[in-house]
Amino acid sequence: HxxxxxxxxxxxxxxxxxxxxxxxxxxxxxxxxxxxxxxxxxxxxxxxxxxxxxxxxxxxxxxxxxxxxxxxxxxxxxRCFSAVGGLEVAATRQRLHDLERKRGLARSWGVRAQLVGPDECARMWPMLDSTRIRGGLYTPDDGLADxxxxxxxxxxxxxxxxxxxxxxxxxxxxxxxxxxxxxxxxxxxxxxxxxxxxxxxxxxxxxxxxxxxxxxLLPMAHQYAYTAPIEGADPPPEPETVRPLLRHQDRDLYFREHGDRIGIGSYAHRPIPVHLEDVAEPGTDASAEMPSKLEFTAADFEPSWRDSVELLPALADSKVEEGFNGIFSFTxxxxxxxxxxxxxxxxxxxxxxxxxxxxxxxxxxxxxxxxxxxxxxxxxxxxxxFEDAQLTPAYVTDRGKQSFIEVYDVVHPMQPMQHPRPLRTSPFHQRQQEQGAFSLEGGGWERPHWYEANAPLVRPEDEAAVRDAWASRYHSPVVCAEARATREGVALYDMTPLKRLEVSGPGAMAFLQRMTTNQVDRRSGTVAYNLLLDPGGGVRSDLTVARLDDDMFQVAVSSNLDVDWLYTHLPDDGSVVLRETTAGTCCIGVWGPLARDLVQPLSGDDLSHEGFGFFKARRIRVGHVPVLALRVSYVGELGWELYTSADLGLRLWDTLWEAGRGLGAIAAGRGAFNSLRLEKGYRLAGTDMTTEHDPYEAGLGFAVRLDKGDFVGRDAAATAAEREPRRRLGCLTLDDPAHVVMGREPVLVGGRPAGYVTSAAYSTTLGRTIAYAWLPAEAAEPGTDVAVEYFGEPFAATVAAEPLVDPQMARIRR
Ligand code: FAD
Known part of the structure; x- marks a missing residue:
């Protein structure tokens, strides 16, 4: 070894x-x-x-x-651990509501959790002023580690x-x-x-x-303080703590007992980054015995002390006896x-x-x-x-500070970072701003989620789903209008942030064959949908491989992890060259039934179905712009991904935009994209399936060619192909068109948590919400009644046969 x-x-x-x-x-x-x-x-x-x-x-x-x-x-x-349980109290209505969501998360991941009223909280923590709180979440298996x-x-x-x-x-x-x-x-x-x-x-x-x-990572200080002994605290002998751990996240505080004293931790203070040069070297002087403990800055703690006394009035007779600023890591x-x-x-x-x-x-x-x-x-x-641009010290510092601030915040799953922005923009950025892009952020990229310019396309039915404040965040009915416009007309999607690599050299084909699940050895000009498996047959990711020439491929991957994985496995004889081309290039997805009407007049190339078939790749011209066109679609419509170099990007956008005027073409964002991909059942790697899932239970067996020769994960995949899955990624629709869920909610089968939602979106085509979810195999049969628990409320849902839209692929292949 x-x-x-x-x-x-x-x-x-x-x-x-x-x-x-x-x-x-x-x-x-x-x-x-x-x-x-x-x-x-x-x-x-x-x-x-x-x-x-x-x-x-x-x-x-x-x-x-x-x-x-x-x-x-x-x-x-x-013992090294005391299972004293955990109690998170809510002082605000928003937090109490969020505890319902948190209980849902606990149920999704199989953790025991229970909502309790203010009196029950005060019973567990007699010092608590129950009039200050609205309730709590009790998690009996949490505890205290030494x-x-x-x-x-x-x-x-x-x-x-x-x-x-x-x-x-x-x-x-x-x-x-x-x-x-x-x-x-x-x-x-x-x-x-x-x-x-x-x-x-x-x-x-x-x-x-x-x-x-x-x-x-950024080292930062976090304050921890001990009170003086509390009068009548009646310290328990062993274990040291008997009351549950207490969190008061509305004030960024947590509490535990230390005998007759209380320990208070605070994330309420200003972020205090620490330079490693300022940390004492161990053994150099007395203070260096505990180099990770810095001197307590009492002024920073004052508001937290006031908030602590408010929650635990008995502290009024006590004081902060000692404290320290302790250093740990924030990414x-x-x-x-x-x-x-x-x-x-x-x-x-x-x-x-x-x-x-x-x-x-x-x-x-x-x-x-x-x-x-x-x-x-x-x-x-x-x-x-992380992307390269996310590794600069400036980025790590900005984001590390923000992670500190957010430790106890209610963070929405779609909440983008605020700073530094914009960091990475596609060549179409200016045009997107002109269209009123509402952008979120991913991998440092500005990613338009919808365009306010499309607001006039909104119809009353686009507001049929009743969204609570949580589901309304980062959403607009314009998303529905953009989805419909894509199904009925044609839309431009900025696909630039989709990572792409050029894989070339005499060993390229063999390399890709070894790394991926599908047949890569196809004629030049052909695209294949593929999976990357880990050695145990778990789905690491998915990718499309376009063979451009005998020894030249363009590979579109989901994230930096795929790039790393491919690099790691490169043969060291130099027979394969891998080059990431994302930053210097750009991509527009032109999708919708009118896509051909838009692009064909701009090109002397034959874009008919016969001339340029589905899952084919060709170099064509669009106006003055040479592009690589891939006839693929994540939204399930006729169309192409058009790639060109970044310098020509704006010209490509403007050319398509101008030509699209008469066709009612619009720019559409990620919101519509996500809804349309779920209508078509296109999985998102890392969200819908991970290395914990095999391709067959994830519904991706079609992309695995066990007979093509050896590849990473093949043996395990062959075993998985033989066994009856115990669980499946199933497709649900919510019965009530007014209901919306977001993802990660527990799915109840027979009233019991039995799975969880991976991705969800409101479908404009169906007029209801679609949710993909991991389910026990027996519950994954179409027609099964289940429920998705949203903030404590069970929303009735039904397992559906998938894909929900265009199962015959008639819309794409024409
Ligand atoms: P460390 O415990 O820091 O260990 C790293 C070791 O590496 C050190 O012993 C160091 O001496 C050694 N080392 C470094 N450089 C060298 C070198 N050049 N040569 C040899 N040795 C080296 N986490 C929780 O889960 N719950 C909590 O309630 C909690 N509260 C916290 C409260 C405070 C005040 C602080 C500061 C942290 C808290 N954390 C909590 C976070 C938690 O303490 C840390 O995340 C965790 O202890 C990190 O463990 P580690 O082993 O990675 O690092």
Missing amino acids: PRVVVIGAGIVGCALADELTSRGWHDVTVLEQGPLFATGGSSSHAPGLVFATNPSPTMTAFANYTVAKFARLDLDDR AVRAGEAQARAAMARGAAFLDHHTVVGVERGGGRVRGVATDRGTFPADIVVSAAGFWGPAIGRMAGVEVP PDGMPLLGESQRLRGFWLAEAVWVTHSAGAAKAVAEWMTEGRTSTDVHECDMHR
């Missing part, structure tokens, strides 16, 4: 050593600059609250695993299997050679290694610099950084992980290393999820 060096013996490094050694990788050395196991890092003073429920199923799974593992750990006959002892318990288990933990070893360099990591240098000698994992917490960027790897999207660097093979990150998720994240990294895949999907945590 490879020699592994882990940098950092915080909760993550300890958990990782345990998870690796328990999988048989015994040659693990953990290097720690501080003492063991109160090392001086964030874990040493984390109050250890574990709240499992999270909008992300991955994070919830990480937390569930951590809780289950910690509950089994003890150290010298003392991170230092849980770390040590896991470290001891690892040591028993051969791992070594070395204190007072400061890593000062990462040794490299031949594109691989070779070991680390410390102040006490070098340690050769085949794999180096940075589990250095908020010091991650410093280790990253040693390795030449960008680590997009641009609030998610961890996991995975192996594509730039430096063998160099891994396991960073920006809370105590809450520590064991689950460590398990995922250990599986990833030892088996090449994870049992829990980790695409949201993969270190390669």
Whole structure:
């Protein structure tokens, strides 16, 4: 087995050593600059609250695993976890309403959760002024982790299997050679290694610099304070805490007991970024014993103290006795950084992980290393999820601060970042602004969601769905009008942010055959829909492969993770060249029954169905612009994706726009796009299916050619093809046309949570909402009555045969 060096013996490094050694990788050395196991890092003073429920199923799974593992750990006959439960109180009507949604999330991911009234909250926390709150969400399985002892318990288990933990070893360099990591240098000698994992917490960027790897996290301080002993607090003996953990998110506060004192954590203060140069080096002076603890800035805490007294009036007789500004990591999207660097093979990150998720994240990294895949999907945590433009220090700082502010905010699933914007724009940006684009953001791109200029197309029925305040956000009836205009006329969609690669060279065909599921060896000028599987047969992503020439392909992928995955698997003989072309090019989707009427007059090329068939690719001219045209459609209509270089983009847009005037062509946004793709049953990788799902249960078996020869994930896919799926991605329609859901809601079968919604959108064509959902196989039969729980209310829904619109493909193939 490879020699592994882990940098950092915080909760993550300890958990990782345990998870690796328990999988048989015994040659693990953990290097720690501080003492063991109160090392001086964030874990040493984390109050250890574990709240499992999270909008992300991955994070919830990480937390569930951590809780289950910690509950089994003890150290010298003392427990490392107390399942005291969690209580989130709501002081505002908006928060109370949101707790209903949160309970829904808990039910979607299989966490026990229950809404309780103010009196019940006060019963659990007698100090609570129940008149200040409207209710709460009680989660009995949440609890309190003792991170230092849980770390040590896991470290001891690892040591028993051969791992070594070395204190007072400061890593000062990462040794490299031949594109691989070779070991680390410390102040006490070098340690050769085949794999180096940075589990250095908020010091991650410093280790990253040693390795030449960008680590997009921002160390920030977060305030934690202890009250003086509370009169009549009646401290319990063991466990240390008996009352549930308490969160008061309307004021960005949380509370736990410490004997007869209360600990208060606050996210209400200004963001306080910390420069690594200002963090004490361990061992240099007394304060450096706990380098992650900075001096308490009392003025920052004052409003939080007032809010605490308001919620817990008994605190009025107490005071803040001591406090500190504790440092930990914030990433641009609030998610961890996991995975192996594509730039430096063998160099891994396991960073920006809370105590809450520590064991689950460590398990995922250990599986990833030892088996090449994870049992829990980790695409949201993969270190390669960011685009280049999202790795600048300026971006990481701006976004890191925002993640701090949002820790306890009610964040809408569609809420875009506000700053820095606009960051990336397509060549059509100016025209989109002229059309009144309402844009959201994705991967740094401005992405028009609808265009106000289309408001005159709205019909009364477009407002038939009754949207509450939540579902109304980031929505306009114009979305419906744009969807209808696409089905009835023709619309221009900006597809520029869709990532694309040029794959070329004598080995290109064989490479793509090996990486993807469908037949790539087709005649030049043919497009194929494909999947990328992981070695266990799980769906990593989907992509379209256009063969432009014998040795030249254009590949459209979903995200940076696909690019990374393909790069990682490139043969090293130079026979394949992979080049990302997204930034220098652009793309317009021209779709709708009138698409041919729009484009043909602009081109001397034959665009008839006979001359340019479905799923074909050709280089044509549109007016003055040479384009690559792909006859594909994500919205299920006749039309093309037209690609050209960025310099010609505006000209292409204007040419199409001018020609479309007489046809009533419009520009349409992502809102319409999403609705139309669901009408056609086109899945969105990462949302509708992930590596946790095989292609057959996801309804994508048609894209897998088991007989084409070997490819990544083939054996596992062959096994999956043989078995009867236990669950399926099914298509639901909500019975009441007035009902709307957003995604991630639990699906109830026979009144019980049995699945969850992946994507949903109101369908203008059907006049009701479509929801794709994971369901037990027996419930996935068309006609089955189910319910989707939206803010606590069960909305009746029916499983439908899919696709709902144009199953014969008559609209596309003509
Ligand atoms: P650390 O514990 O920081 O470990 C990293 C280790 O790497 C350190 O021991 C460090 O000394 C070592 N190291 C760094 N550089 C080097 C080097 N060059 N050579 C050798 N060793 C090196 N999370 C929760 O889940 N619940 C909470 O309630 C909670 N509350 C928090 C409250 C506060 C005040 C703070 C600050 C954090 C809180 N967190 C909480 C977050 C949580 O503490 C951290 O996310 C978690 O502890 C990080 O663990 P880690 O192992 O990645 O990092």
